[in-house]
Amino acid sequence: MSQASHDLHAENILIVDFGSQVTQLIARRVRESGVYCEIHPFNSVDAAFIEAFAPKGVILSGGPASVHEQTTPRAPQGLFDPSTGIGALPVLGICYGEQTMVAQTGGEVEPSNHREFGRAFVQVTEDCALFDGVWRKGERHQVWMSHGDKIIRVPDGFRPVAVSDGSPFAAIAHESGRMFGVQFHPEVVHTPDGARLLANFTHKVAGCAGDWTMAAFKDEAIQKVRDQVGDGRVICGLSGGVDSSVVAVLLHEAIGDQLTCVFVDHGLMREGEADQVVSLFRDTYNIPLVHRDASDLFLGALAGVADPEVKRKTIGKLFIDVFEEEATAVGGARFLAQGTLYPDVIESVSFTGGPSVTIKSHHNVGGLPERMNMALVEPLRELFKDEVRALGRELGLPDAFVGRHPFPGPGLAIRVPGAITHDKLDILRKADVIYLDEIRNAGLYDTIWQAFAVLLPVQTVGVMGDARTYDYVCALRAVTSTDGMTADYYPFDHEFLGRTANRIINEVKGINRVVYDVTSKPPGTIEWE
Helix, strand or coil: CCHHHHHCCCCCEEEEECCCCCHHHHHHHHHHCCCCEEEEEHHHCCHHHHHHHCCCEEEECCCCCCCCCCCCCCCCHHHHCCCCCCCCCCEEEECHHHHHHHHHCCCEEEEEEEEEEEEEEEEECCCCHHHCCCCCCCCEEEEEEEEEEEEEECCCCCEEEEECCCCCCCEEEECCCCEEEECCCCCCCCCCCHHHHHHHHHHHHCCCCCCCCHHHHHHHHHHHHHHHHCCCCEEEECCCCHHHHHHHHHHHHHHHHHEEEEEEECCCCCCCHHHHHHHHHHHHCCCCEEEEECHHHHHHHHCCCCCHHHHHHHHHHHHHHHHHHHHHHCCCCCEEECCCCHHHHHHHCCHHHCCCCCCCCCCCCCCCCCCCCCEEECCCCCCCHHHHHHHHHHCCCCHHHHCCCCCCCCHHHHHCCCCCCHHHHHHHHHHHHHHHHHHHHCCCCCCCCEEEEEEEEEEEEEEECCEEEEEEEEEEEEEECCCCCCEEECCCCHHHHHHHHHHHHHHCCCEEEEEECCCCECCCCCCCC
16 A cells, blocks of 8 residues: 555554465454554565554464564564664564564574474463463463474563463563564454453554544555556446446445446346346436456357366456457546455555465456456555455445445356356356245345355256156255454254255256255365365
């Protein structure tokens, strides 16, 4: 984010990213406590940057490196030197962040024979400002660990305040220097008190008032769009999902008639979705909307394509082709707006250039061709889904759109594993409508994060009306989640599953067997492809 963006807020926390897959969760927790923050990669943060950014505190994230190896990431050394301009700032090191803080201030870190991954328990050995009102000396609390190194000696001025079986320095404190470190991850939900510990750092140690709101983010995002776009024309790739809908309304508020929305019907939408999208944006918001039926183009290019990565990249390329054509048609738009979110980014490419691992390409991130002639406008790029919904409510979007389950940009293409055909898509649409209808009838739609049907490339023998059938298997998927980074399958009762399966088999010609997916994320992803 730009220097101008953080100037809109009186208080800022800087998060230095060392490549952890969950760095953005730190930002979520900090924002939830009413404090604005930004994430910046370690290799772009130096003393001059910090002085210009003027944070009230600094959080050092976790990461995959080992500090005892050569050429591993480091924090600006001035953070730990009280004689420098930034040395008086409060610092919280998390996991690798704690280890590099220790290594850079004279302590020792070494590989551990007792690695800790997953749930662990810490024993609080001393009171400190980080634990104030949350943990007390002598108590035992659950945390979440993910480390293979351990601290064996802390620097002068630090004292241990919590221990675990594998970490003699599970939490450390340097009260006078306002430096703290934790070996566990307070940002994840598996550390139940983690959000309160982070709030202690931001509010009590760093002195933040906690008055940042989604309304403030909306104002900032609108200003950023205006700064980026100027008097240029923008087209917005509108899918009808929560993300692109929020982007469209946000941009309309920011730049008015400089915006044209383009709804590309790629033939991979759910039943009746195109009509809903066109109605909302033409009739309710009076936003200029181009409805482009490109189903023949997309389905023709996808004919015979079975590899999911090829599907995603093919769809990404075709989207850009169509968007560029429409940009020319509306008078040479120079910007393309997308509803890209942080989970899209972290799964597609390494966020801010760190060493996190690519899981799969998303059509609007990893699938974009290098030759694209428009600059991207992505105001939601560092938000999670629940934050986007909060922003949508702030913008006044109807609940019917704000509360919709996520729908992937590639649409049903990644819910038909293997080659795609018109017949398979029609079968899947009918099954999906029945499944979501049963979920709504059971009053479960808002409880479930995402639910959908998948048409498997498997046919099985069945018996219907005393005749042999050889039809497709339909898999049902439903998960609960907070941010899409992790998810658990929803525990439907067997009566619900039996009723839903019976309806699908009876009402959808081409399906004779239904199964339910009970895989969590990880190890699976939410979508099948």
